[in-house]
Amino acid sequence: MEKERNITSMIAAGLLALAAVVGAPERALAADGAALLAANCLSCHSAQGGSISRVEGQRKTPEGWQMTITRMQEQHGAKVSAEDKRRLIKYLADTRGLAPAETAGWRYLLEHDNNRVETIDGRYRDMCARCHSGARFALQRRSEDEWKLLMHTHIGLNPTLEFHSLARDRQWFPLAVNEVAPALARDFALDARAWKAWQAAPRTALDGSWRIAGFLPGKGAFEGRMRASAAGEDRYELAIEGRYADGALLSGRGVATVYTGYEWRGSVDIDGVALRQVMAADARGERMHGRQHFADSRRMGGALSALREGAAPMVMAVMPAQLRRGETAELTVVGSGLAGAVSLGKGVRVLEVVSRSPDRVVVRARAEGRDGLNDVAVGSARGKGLLAVYGRVARVEVEPANAIARVGGPGDAQMQKVGVAYRAIGWAAGRDGKAGTADDLRLGYLPARWSIEAADEEAEKAHDADFVGHIGADGVFVPGDAGPNPARPKSLGNTGRVNVVATVEAAGATVEGRGKLDVAVPDFVQRALD
Amino acid sequence: MSLIPDLRALRAAGAIAAAALATACATPAQKSATSDAEYLLTVTRPGLLHVIDMKTDRIARSCELPGKFGSGALVPTRDGRHAFVLGNLWEDVYGFELETCKLVFSARQSEGDVTVKTVQSLAVSADGSELYTVQNPVRRGADRFEVLPPRLAVYRIADGLDAKPVRSFPVKRRITKIAATAGGEVILGGADVEAIDVRSGAVRTVSALASWDRGPRWLTPDAFAMHSQGEHLNEYVMPYVTAKFADDRQDMASAEWWWGMSRVDLATGKAEAREIFPFEFVIFSLVADPRDRNILYGAFNTLSRHDIEKRETLKVVELDHTYYSLQLSRDASRVYVGGAGSTISIHDSGTLEKIGTIQLPGDMSTADVRVAWRRP
Structure with a gap:
């Protein structure tokens, strides 16, 4: 809890600091990451031909780098100001991060959506995932030397590790260094095509207007609009308006930072409740998907999606997303620029348009036809497979x-x-x-x-x-x-x-x-x- | 999962308890014990070695340990006059004269940038002249850890305070409890039980366990113990768990689970290793009855008595909470179950019925519970 608080309050402090920094002199914003790294790290790390020992051999997510710096502070006495830490995490994640393809399949850990049973390669299951999530190491990339040094770190920090049940049945340390580390270096390699390609890819700014939809425990499903205004250095100020499925309105403000060109980390206050957003943007900057959770209890959260609004109308969701055959019900089609006739797909009759605006159209509809996922269209805008038509919950x-x-x-x-x-x-x-x-x-x-x-x-x-x-x-x-x-x-x-x-x-x-x-x-x- | 974060949290708790205990510790050392004194020894947080009179089951005196807690592994000398305790985050060894609480020996194993941890491995030579530890060193460089090979360190007890090793020899990793034989060897409890000659460093296998060759019908045993006993019979016991399969396929559904042990006679250095009774519940420590070496007592969530000749469990009673270690009175009429909390539970060794409690001023945590008396 203590550490959790430190970390979350650190983020909060960082984000508050951000508000203060916005509009501060250019020089503060343009602080050179490499110089920052040198200023904060060289009392222990050595510079070898312009690169810094240990740091060069690793790539991590923003949270991965956050953990590293926190460990340096707590275990090794590093003195790093909150502002420098924030900037270091940003710089390291931008220059030594993971490409979107490298985080695919493991994002639940970044989202703190951990209630799941992982499937981990047998070689790593007993040696690594016995204590960690599998995603913890799968979201890192290291050179072979760095994977080996990580094994030394493990014994250095946890001297009883080799004595645990399911570790003492093997020669843990030699096995870790001589077999597991080289395998990790192959499977989670420092040099990867995906990362090179992502570094070379053009970056898209994520400012603008986003249609969002998601779920919040205790409140339910919601939809709304999030306006992101660029505040420099990949940071955005956010304004959110929306409504829950029961009609209650929601509104809030916040800030977000984008790391590595696509890792969206938002900190928002919705009607007095502090929430965190963890999303990944697609390469074109048109969609984001991830999870939103309570700031004070990160396990409690739900999915969050965002679609960037443009000139073209779009359909994002139908609430509720299912209609039973023979049933007449009110459905809300959510989107942007909605105009024109509403179609809920084959076998579903729209009986009445109850209300409509460019953002949402409420209809009364009745399903006949077969079980299936129906496309939903409003005028020229279409959403694929958004409405489930069914006869029976099996x-x-x-x-x-x-x-x-x-x-x-x-x-x-x-x-x-x-x-x-x-x-x-x-x-x-x-x-x-x-x-x-x-x-x-x-x-x-x-x-x-x-x-x-x-x-x-x-x-x-x-x-x-x-x-x-x-x-x-x-x-x-x-x-x-x-x-x-x-x-x-x-x-x-x-x-x-x-x-x-x-x-x-x-x-x-x-x-x-x-x-x-x-x-x-x-x-x-x-x-x-x- | 690891012990380290726990230790950190408990250290803070220990520091608070230390303040509360400061007055209790001020009890002056008493010289009342006679040569037939029979002591139960254990360690509690934040750092007290308790010398408990087993005639009255009361704390006779508590010796203050320097440094932080961890782990409380302890070994009495065979003459019952001294005891050595592993303290200060599993790094330092402190030796006390039990009648006076006088600190007569200390060794700080960590030095410079090398941190040395000992995982319960503490032994004293039969003649009381040498102390042995297994050291697990890690060099803490400016920007990296370097795990160094473990070694047996030999200290001359007469060197007193701030002693340095006089010899050291390489040993395998993951060694827990050790014990000295009369013949100048130290028994090393690791994946296998080995013995190292404390003069030459030569190592021999005492009982092949992880490396045993019994074919596919026996599961490779999990040999592990944190706590030392065996004062009564001058023996060293390393328990293990294994399973026997119906055929070579190692089908877990057919597994017949067994407790086994490697039992080393510390007078001769000779050992036998075999299955002793069926595995029906977890046991953390075993101690043998000096009146009949085929009778063993075990403790964890239960206290149990076993006949290892017949390979059966004779009696089991539930305990009020989890305990890690156990001991017997000198006449073996009473069982003392301790560790893992602040109470020692006393039981009749015949009925296993609870007959008393010793309330200690702190948590024994991982500490040993040992017995000491003057031997002829």
Whole structure:
């Protein structure tokens, strides 16, 4: 928590500092990154022919560099001002970052969307992902020498590492240096075509007007508009207006920095709630996608997408995104410059346009026809596969399917509770009429009732479901208090294994979905990337 | 996952506890113990070596350890007069005269830019003249760590305070508990159990464990122990876990899980290694009954008694919380279960029923629990 706070407050401080710097003399903005690196790092690192030892052999994400500098401060006594740190992270991520293709498949870690089971190559699973997420090392690029030195760092910082269960069954250190490091150097190589190409590619400024859509735990789905004004040095001032699915309005302001030409990191205040945005922009700067989470609890968040508004009209989303056959319902088509006739695809009749503006068109519609994902069009603007038409919810998936919550508190003096935000996804059976097969049709998020139950016989016997916490009507699971609980055998804490059950009612039928939730002890080490 | 962040957090907690304990520590050393004194020794945060009179089950005196906590591994001399403790973040060794709490020995293993950690590896020669540690050095350069090869360090106890190693020899990585034999060897508990000659540095295999050759029907054993016992029978025990398979395919569904141990007689240096009873629950430490060396006691979440000749578990009782280590009274009538908290739980060795508690002023954490008495 302490570290987490340091890191988040550091970001906050950096962003506040940014506000002050905007409009400051040019020289402050034009501080030379290389000079900054030399000024802050050469008391320990050596300069060899213009390059700085250790730093040259590595490429990382902004958060990766943030962790490195934080470690230098906390473990090695480096004195770096908040402003220099902010600038160093920017400079290092810009000049020694990862290309978009190199982060693909691992972005969940940057987004702190960690409730998932990773599939990691066996060679790295036991040696690295036993303690870290697999994404933690997959989001780094190093020379072979640097991967080897990283193994030395591991023993230097964690001398008991070799003694752990699942490390002591092998000669960990020789194996790490002689076999794993060279493999990492091949699989996550410092010199990569993707990075060279990305460095050479033209950069697109991301200022302008963006249509955004997403989901916020406890509030629901929302859509809106984010205006980004360039503030120099890849920084933007943001103004956001929008509305939740229930019609409530939202509004906020914030700032964002773009690292490595595409890594969007926003810090916004929406109606008094501090949020962080982590998105990746596409190469043309027309779309961004990622996640938005609460600043004070990064596990709690939801998807965030942004489409840049231009001269051409566009359709972005339909809310809700599904319509049952035989049902008449109100749907909102969200987009930009919307004008002209509304089409919800084959078999869906638009009965009435309830209201319309260039941003959103509300219609009453009725579905006939077959199960499928329908294109949605307003005039010349078209969105592909935005509306799911279905007859029956065949199964419900709980998202996340596997999650870890962490007990915390009581009170602020203890580690913060780490909860989980759940959503239910509906699926139709598809053409074969069988649920759970490859042709199942994803219907999108559905409203659900939420409950928890013991995950297995052991958990049942220990009454885990009575102690681990509770899940609200909004699908937000809040874990119990940390510390020994005298009401449990051996004063066991409020940890345990439960299933999270989503019950979806659709057309008189009840369909349940289950997710596995481990409620664990607090994680006393908070890192920028887990 | 690693111990280091925990240590950091606990160090801060320890510092606060230290202030609270300052008055308690001021107890003057007492000279009351007689030659038949029987002591239970353990260490608590923030840094106290407790000398507990096993006749009254009360703390006779508490010796103040310099430096920070970690790990509390400790070894008494065979004459029961002195004990050596691993302290200061697993780096320094401090030796005390148990009757007076006088600090008679110290060794700071880290020097200059080389940090040296010892993972429980602490032993005293049979004649009480030499102290042995396994050192795991790491050089901390300006911009990099360099892991250096581990070594057995030999100290002359008579060198007293601020002693330096008089000899050192290379050893393998990942060694935990060690013990000295009467024949001038140190038993090294690593992936295999080995013995090193403390004069020549020659190493022999005592029990091949990770490198055993028993074919595909036996799972390579996980041999590991943090805590030392064996004072009663002058022996060294390294427990391990293995599994026997029905056939060569190593199908986990067919696995029959076993506890085993390498048991070294410290008088002769001879060892036997074999399976001892079925693996049904986790045991962190084992101690043998001096009245019948086939009877072993084990502790972790449970306290258990086992007959290793019959390869069976005789009795199991639940403990009120997790404990790491255990010991027996000199007559083996009582079991003392300690470590991992601030209470030592006393049990009847026959019924395993709880018969008492020793409340300590701090957390034993990873500390050893040892026994010491004057031997003839």
